[in-house]
Each structure stands twice: as C-alpha cells, then as structure tokens.
Amino acid sequence: MTEEQQLKLQAFLDGELPEKDAREVAAWVARDAEATDLLAELRNTRKALADFEPALKLPESREFYWSKIQREIQRLEPVQAPAKSPSLFTLLRRALLPLGAVAVLAVAGVFAFRQFSTQGGTSHTQVNAMLADVGAIHYRDQAQGMTVIWLSYPAEKKLADNPPASTLPAK
C-alpha cells in the first residue's frame, strides 16, 4: 500500500473526502483486506486518543478567562514611569555647562596669551645696536619682571660722563 493510499484512508475516516471518492474508498476497503485492517487500526487509534483527552471545563466564560490572563500579563510587565519634565535648574545647568567649559578655555587662553605675549618680553624684545662696535647682551629675568640690555660701548666711549666725583654722569 502506498503512502498516498494510506493518507486517503485517513481522509476517508475523517470524512474529508468528496462523496465520489468516499464511495470508491469504501469499495476498495470492502475488497482489500489490508485496507480493511489499516482502517480498523486508524479507527481504534482515533478512538483511543479521543477517550484520552481530558474534558476541561472552564468555571467562567471563555472571554472572562482570557481577560484574566491578559490582566496578569500586564501586571507582571514593568511599569515605565512617565517622563518627568526637567526642572528649571536642570535646564539652566544643561545650558551653562558647555558655556562653563568655554569659559575655562577662554580664561586659560587669556592667561596664556598674557603670559607669552605681554609678560614674556623675551620673545618681543627687539634690540638694535646702532653702532658697529656696540655689543649688546640681552637678559630676561621673568621672576623679577626685568629685562636687562647690557652694552659694552660706554666703557670705552664714556657714553655717560663721569660724575663730579669722577665716576658719576653729570645731570
């Protein structure tokens, strides 16, 4: 017996065949012993399964039963708190934080600029010796805030006249 014939017998037993096919299968079962045996086997199996299935009766209506399940599922799901609107302080802080960071950079920039441009006279000091025999030594004391330009010229040329006591320049 082929698998297709077995399935046809199963459909016959379940009453799913059209009337013409059902008559043909009934005739086939009547003349074929193997088909008869298989049909009897299928019928017994279905009866056994039908007897085994427990009859479950709900104490309430079907709709009410499922509504209870639905409520239980909703109860077990985590409840998400509604989003609170931020306070004025929070909004202000959010706005001022980046501005504060910019202020930090600005203050650092101002101090750096003042340190390396205005206060740091070394990089901006220009000394031009106008005479060929003048040697100028440039010295910067950052701690004392002092720039010293030392010239070798006056010792020989007496740039500043000696004073009355033979060492000081005349006023």
Added chain:
Amino acid sequence: MRFGLFCVSLLLVTVFLFPGVTLAASDTGTVNIEAQLVWGTNGPKPDSKLKLVGPKMSERLKSSPFKWDHYYEVNRQTVPVKINKATTIPMSKDCQIVITYLGDSQIKLDLIGKGQLVNTVTQALPKGELLVVGGNAENSTAWFVIIRQAD
C-alpha cells in the same frame, strides 16, 4: 556635579572678569614713564649728594647677573609719553633717551650718547616691569638707565 558647579561659577566669574580685562586693555594713548639713571659701584660712595636706590629696586638689580654692591640714583624723572610721539628725556650731560609709546604697553627706547644713537630697544613694558639698559664705566663701575611705567 561638582565640576558642573565649578564651571558655572567660573562662567560667572568670567562674565565679570572680561569687562575688567577689556577696560584694563583699553589704551588711553598716554603712559607715564619713570626714567632713572643709576650708578653701580663696589667702591665707596662717590658723591655725598647721591642717595641709594630703594631696597626693592636694589634687590631687583642685584638679582641680575651683573652684581654691584651699591646702586646710587643720579637722576630720576617721570614724564607723560603720548602714543606714537617721541619724547626726549635728558639723563645726563651726554646721555639722553627718547621714548615712544607704541600702544598696548609697547615702548620704543632710543639711547643716545654724545648725540649719537647708540641703541634701540622695542618691547612690552607693562606696569611693574623694568627695562634696564646698562654698560660698563670707568673704575669697574656701571651705569644703568632704568625705565618703567609710573604708578
């Protein structure tokens, strides 16, 4: 949170600080320059009329690489110097300086000896800073022309 408060505080400080900085940086076009001619020596006082420079000035001069024991003030003048206008200050019979205020604390100093331009120095001279131009003199002494912004 603490860093946030720090930033906010710094922002407020900056808001109040920047106008001050801006005002401080504004140029009035004139600076008062104090010029001193100082004599440095290791020997005895050359002239009884001379007086020692102040202790702060003496300390600053002694902190330089050129060390003398005594620094005497020969001449001191305070003159207003207008922006971009050369101002001549006689320091001694043969020594004078010409100061030009270039703005933004920048000054130009021309050192003139016996009528000849000896040296030109251009640099920033904010308040509290000293510009010292010096040189050797006879008998192991030294002269200094010191300029700064007057208070």
